[in-house]
Structures are given as C-alpha cells and as structure tokens.
Amino acid sequence: MASPHDLILPHTHILLRLPSGAPRILVITPDTTISLGKFGSFPANALLYRPYNLTFDILDAPQSGLRVVSAAEITRDVLGGAGEEETEAEAGEHYREEKEEAMRNNRETVDDPAAQKMSWEEIEEAKKVGSGSGRDLVQKLLSSHTALHQKTPFSLQKYTLRKTKKFLRRFTVLPLTVSALNNYLLEVKEPQKILDLRDETLGLMLSLGNVHYGGRWLVIDETGGLLVAAVAERLGLLYHTPDPTTTTTTTAAAADNGADPTDDPDGAADTTTTEGDTTPATRPPPCHPPAPAPLKTSNTITLIHPNEQPNLSLLKYFSYDTNNPTPTHPLHTHLHTLNWLQVVSPHTDMTLQQPPEPPGLADIRGGKRGAYYRKLRRWQHVKAIADATAAGGFDGLLVAGYMELSGVLRWAVPLLRGSAQVVVYASSREPVVECADLYSSARKAEWIAGGGGEGLDPTLLLAPTVMEVRARRYQVLPGRTHPVMTSGGEGRVEGGKKRREEAEEGEAEEAGSPQKRMKGERGG
Incomplete structure (x- = not known):
C-alpha cells in the first residue's frame, strides 16, 4: 500500500499553493469538482494517485483537466522568459547588455497608470476567451504597457512576476504535514487559537521533550490538537491511509460498541417460533460481551483536558475524528484522554463509577441488556486509562x-x-x-x-x-x-x-x- 505522502489518495486532505502564494486546504473526494475561484475549476479525479509536489496548469474550456508543468517551464515563468539555451557568444553579449542596463535606475521614472493601455473590461474579456492557462493574457499585458522599456531588469522581472501570480491559472500540490498545517493556521486562520505556536517553537518542544517512538507521553494541549498531532507524527501514529471500501460487519460493530452480538434489540428472540408450533422458543442464555482489548502500554499519548470532551478538532485534517473515530487509525488505540477531575479526584467522577447491574439481567430485553454492556465496556476502558495514568511512569x-x-x-x-x-x-x-x-x-x-x-x-x-x-x-x-x-x-x-x-x-x-x-x- 502506498504511503500517504507518496500519492494523492481519495478522501485525504491536501495543501494547494496558488500562484499568489496563498495556501488552501482541500479534501480530495472522488467524482467531484474542485473550484479555486478566479483560478478556475477542475475534476478531483485528475489529481487522484498522482505524486505530490507537482505543479499543474488548469486547462482552458472546452477542455477540462490539468496539465503537468515542467520545472524548466516554471523557471522561465519566474524569471520572465529567461532560462533558454544560448551559445557562449550570446551569453557574453547578454551579460554585457544586462551590465549596461543595471547601471540604469528608475529614479526619474514616473509610475503612470495610463501606461497600461488595456482596460479592465478588456482584461476580463481576455480572461474568458484566453488560452494557455493565463500565459497569453500576461503577454498581452506586457505588450500593451507603453513604459515597459523604461523599467530596469529588476523592476521588469518584478512586474512580470506580479502579473503572473495574478492571472496564471496554476497551483502546486503539497502534502499536508503538521509543519504545513501550523504555517497555514498562522498565516490564514486565527493564530490565537493555537496560542501563536510557531513551527520552529513546536520543533523545539519536541526536541527538548525527547519525543521518540516507544515511550509514554503526557500532554496538556489547548491548541485544538496541534501539539498532539506533532507528538503523534514523531511516534508514527498520525498518518493513516483511509479506505472507504472497508466495511465492518454488524457483529464487529456491536462488539466494538460493547453490545452483545447475540442480543436482539427488538426482542424478536422472545417470540421466535417453529413452523406449526406457537410456543415461544426458549431464550438462549445471555452471552457476556468480550473483555475490552488490553490497553496499549507503549508508544502512547495520554491527553489531560479541562472539558467533558477533548478539543482535538485539528486531527480531522489527518483522517481522525474524535466524535466518530476510525477503528483502523493508529490514534484510536494509542491516544488516551482523561479530564482533570478524573486525574485529581477520580472517586468523585461519575464516569469512573461502575454502572450497577440491573436486576434480572438475563430476562430483560436485548436492547437494554446491550446498553448496559456498552456502559460496562466504556467504564472498563476509562478505568484502565485512569489507573494507568495514576500509576505514572511517563x-x-x-x-x-x-x-x-x-x-x-x-x-x-x-x-x-x-x-x-x-x-x-x-x-x-x-x-x-x-x-x-x-x-x-x-x-x-x-x-x-x-x-x-x-x-x-x-x-x-x-x-x-x-x-x-x-x-x-x-x-x-x-x-x-x-x-x-x-x-x-x-x-x-x-x-x-x-x-x-x-x-x-x-x-x-x-x-x-x-x-x-x-x-x-x-x-x-
């Protein structure tokens, strides 16, 4: 199976870097259309199973799709047409011309908006009927500028690059890592929600904490899960390849939720009869649910939070939802959460009190019996985490x-x-x-x-x-x-x-x- 950072897989979050330099996070959902606003739209299937770190041009209508841009073409666009092969004599002549032009400056140049002869209406019309993913429009803007010859080589390159970033329909696909997400939250979103935690500071924390594979780490995180994600990345627990085709059977789901696989929530087992016999069938003896899986004792993260539920909303970018966790995700078994009441005063927390067994458990309906077993399994799981935390040794x-x-x-x-x-x-x-x-x-x-x-x-x-x-x-x-x-x-x-x-x-x-x-x- 491919690594999450090798190929663009379905239902994963990716980071797009637009020509303007602005980042954008998207979810690759098959058979959908991705819109980038003024830069255009393209089918999501055009990105599936392609490598990361490639640059694409959005094709013009009536075509729909993407075109891979080579590194040489990107260099030419950035340098304003430079980068073609030339002979040694041409290179020397070109160097002398640049040296002479470098002596020139724009001290006496007046920036006149009227130097650009193309009006805004003409630019919008050219965007609609243009071709070359915006490159033709950039060339028209350069050719219609009457004061272009007055610019120095540096100012000309700067002007060309500015127009390229504005009108070129191009983007680069990057993998969404913790470092990329951290920079995205600082530049685009609200940095105060992550306590203004910068990428280099987060790396310093992991280095000072000696975070490595195999240990047990105690974390207090109020950044929405950014610190937990960074620790999980060091432990090899963060990245997961989602597989929407994998489904679990009803029995496995019931066992995971703590229900009895033989329980009938509608009570149909009470009235099951054989053909020609109206006597209700004898209820089979209740089967207790299997004991919960042993708690992981190494390579784990124990999160202590102040609320009833932990705030780990940023983990959704790595295919993990705390409200509906994926059983196959590594964090499902290696991330343990407790609130401060369960740590400071566990005897006063209702979650750590064993649910009382209802009278006549063998005779009650299957749905109620399954609900009791779910509460029992939940209590066993939380109690095991609380006991392991109280024992210390992190x-x-x-x-x-x-x-x-x-x-x-x-x-x-x-x-x-x-x-x-x-x-x-x-x-x-x-x-x-x-x-x-x-x-x-x-x-x-x-x-x-x-x-x-x-x-x-x-x-x-x-x-x-x-x-x-x-x-x-x-x-x-x-x-x-x-x-x-x-x-x-x-x-x-x-x-x-x-x-x-x-x-x-x-x-x-x-x-x-x-x-x-x-x-x-x-x-x-």
Whole structure:
C-alpha cells in the first residue's frame, strides 16, 4: 500500500499553493469538482494517485483537466522568459547588455497608470476567451504597457512576476504535514487559537521533550490538537491511509460498541417460533460481551483536558475524528484522554463509577441488556486509562494551554518517571518566567527548610530554563535585504528534567560506580 505522502489518495486532505502564494486546504473526494475561484475549476479525479509536489496548469474550456508543468517551464515563468539555451557568444553579449542596463535606475521614472493601455473590461474579456492557462493574457499585458522599456531588469522581472501570480491559472500540490498545517493556521486562520505556536517553537518542544517512538507521553494541549498531532507524527501514529471500501460487519460493530452480538434489540428472540408450533422458543442464555482489548502500554499519548470532551478538532485534517473515530487509525488505540477531575479526584467522577447491574439481567430485553454492556465496556476502558495514568511512569510532559501552570505541574510532574523531560509553552514571557521561579533554588531551600508539605513540590524539577526560538523571514533582494516586519508570534518555552527518586539514584550509583564495585570485590 502506498504511503500517504507518496500519492494523492481519495478522501485525504491536501495543501494547494496558488500562484499568489496563498495556501488552501482541500479534501480530495472522488467524482467531484474542485473550484479555486478566479483560478478556475477542475475534476478531483485528475489529481487522484498522482505524486505530490507537482505543479499543474488548469486547462482552458472546452477542455477540462490539468496539465503537468515542467520545472524548466516554471523557471522561465519566474524569471520572465529567461532560462533558454544560448551559445557562449550570446551569453557574453547578454551579460554585457544586462551590465549596461543595471547601471540604469528608475529614479526619474514616473509610475503612470495610463501606461497600461488595456482596460479592465478588456482584461476580463481576455480572461474568458484566453488560452494557455493565463500565459497569453500576461503577454498581452506586457505588450500593451507603453513604459515597459523604461523599467530596469529588476523592476521588469518584478512586474512580470506580479502579473503572473495574478492571472496564471496554476497551483502546486503539497502534502499536508503538521509543519504545513501550523504555517497555514498562522498565516490564514486565527493564530490565537493555537496560542501563536510557531513551527520552529513546536520543533523545539519536541526536541527538548525527547519525543521518540516507544515511550509514554503526557500532554496538556489547548491548541485544538496541534501539539498532539506533532507528538503523534514523531511516534508514527498520525498518518493513516483511509479506505472507504472497508466495511465492518454488524457483529464487529456491536462488539466494538460493547453490545452483545447475540442480543436482539427488538426482542424478536422472545417470540421466535417453529413452523406449526406457537410456543415461544426458549431464550438462549445471555452471552457476556468480550473483555475490552488490553490497553496499549507503549508508544502512547495520554491527553489531560479541562472539558467533558477533548478539543482535538485539528486531527480531522489527518483522517481522525474524535466524535466518530476510525477503528483502523493508529490514534484510536494509542491516544488516551482523561479530564482533570478524573486525574485529581477520580472517586468523585461519575464516569469512573461502575454502572450497577440491573436486576434480572438475563430476562430483560436485548436492547437494554446491550446498553448496559456498552456502559460496562466504556467504564472498563476509562478505568484502565485512569489507573494507568495514576500509576505514572511517563517518559515526558508537554504543556501548551491557558491554564495556570502551577496547578498543572503540581499534578502532572509527579506522574513522570525519573529523568523525564518537562516542556512548557506559553504565548507570553510572564507565565513561563513564573513557572521557572516555582522550581528555583530559593524555592527549593524554603521548601526543605519548612519540612515539605502540601502543594507543588519545587524539588521535583531540576534546572528549569526559559528559552525563545524564532526563525524570522527575510526579504532578500539586491541591496535591500531586511527582515519581514509583519510576522508575529513570540512564544517562550521552559524546559526541565524531573528529579530521580533517592532509591533510583542509590541503585544506579551502586550499580554503575567502579569504586563501589571494586570495594565489593575486595571485601568478598
């Protein structure tokens, strides 16, 4: 089976980069038409099972479809017609001409809108009857410009590229990764919904947290699932090849929901009769549903959320819907969710209380009996997750949310194993600095002098460090290189390591110290 990033498969999300540079996310649904507004429309089947990272031209009417654009053609369009093969003499002559034109500048050039002789009505008419996927229109605009000869080579290329981005009906298909989705949310959508979390900051969090395949990771995510998606991508759990042709039988679906496969929700088993006999058939003994599948204990993500249901809406871009999860998706069995009440005070949560068995379970109707079994299986699943979380032993903690960090770390840090990494993100400096102060040396000395107590234990986290990373975009042009001033998002990250318990430290020191081993051998 092809990898999700090898070919464009049905019912997957893809990222289109339009000539203007604006990204757009679409779902490839077979036998439908995809519309890109002013750039035109094309059938979705024209993209199916094609490789990613290709550039397509939308064919003009009456044709319908796409044409693959070669790399050489893209280069010529970007450079304004350059890139053709030429002899050495022609290349030298062309270089001398460019050097002479480079001495010219546009200091005395007046930008006159009347220099463009084509009116807007003529441009719209040319768009309707034009050909070449918009290239003919760009050439008409260049030929009708009366002041084109006054432009320097740089300004001419810039003008040509601007018109190409505006009128060329072309796009590039890119795979939708976590990095691409992060940039899309920052540039197009509302960045405050993901706490202004930038791609480089997200990568720093994963590196500081030492996220790798095989571990158990505790995550507090209030970015809509972006942090969970990044961790799942590192663990190999994010990408899934959807197969709409695969269907499950009624028995398998009932078993997955916790119902008894032999139960009859309409009670037809009570009145089943044989031919010539009106005596109701004897009800078969009720079959208890199979025990729930064992909980995954490695390569898992445990999400703690403040609401009744977790907010993982961004996982829909990776073929996973929390309201209607796909059983074959890796996240279905490796993503565990709990709310804070189930972690802090599990005995007060109604979900963790075993549903009482109704009296006369063997005699009630099949539908009610199946409903009880579904509640029982749901309780068993949530109880197993809560017990595994309370047992601790997680390999790392990653936090990105609005909640007060002192309360989050008070309950989350004790669930980690020794030497586990703790990474906290905040969109501003103050929460991270306050969090680092909670585990400072002064706080530890005060805690030890007071004999400990309840609340946050500052001795559990070692070497808290506040970091900031930001890869700024630069506009690189001849003689005018400067950073882009419109980019936002300046989040801070705090990293630390949980202190190992004294028993673990003693055992490790005794087992690994050469001096102690030599003393033991001499003494023996």
